[in-house]
Amino acid sequence: xxxxxxxxxxxxxxxxxxxxxxxxxxxxxxxxxxxxxxxxxxxxxxxxxxxxxxxxxxxxxxxxxxxxxxxxxx
Numbered sequence: 001x002x003x004x005x006x007x008x009x010x011x012x013x014x015x016x017x018x019x020x021x022x023x024x025x026x027x028x029x030x031x032x033x034x035x036x037x038x039x040x041x042x043x044x045x046x047x048x049x050x051x052x053x054x055x056x057x058x059x060x061x062x063x064x065x066x067x068x069x070x071x072x073x074x
Contacts, residue, residue, distance in 0.1 A: 036064065 009017075017025060040060045044051070051059070061069040 040064070 017028075020028070037060055040063055041056060044056050044059050048055070048059075058069070
């Protein structure tokens with residue numbers, strides 16, 4: 001994945017989101033964030049079945065932050 005590529009929302013979805021209240025949009029974003037963490041947790045657990053809960057959480061943070069959060073060994 002190219003980190004310099006920006007995804008653009010299509011007009012139909014933009015119209016749907018414009019009709020949502022601020023609270024509804026925040027709830028949607030929160031659910032998307034939670035879903036991303038669940039998906040990452042499963043992928044990381046598959047890649048590293050022996051890692052502890054803390055190691056998995058640190059790797060989730062590293063990936064979501066695009067490497068800004070480092071492992072203790074980094």
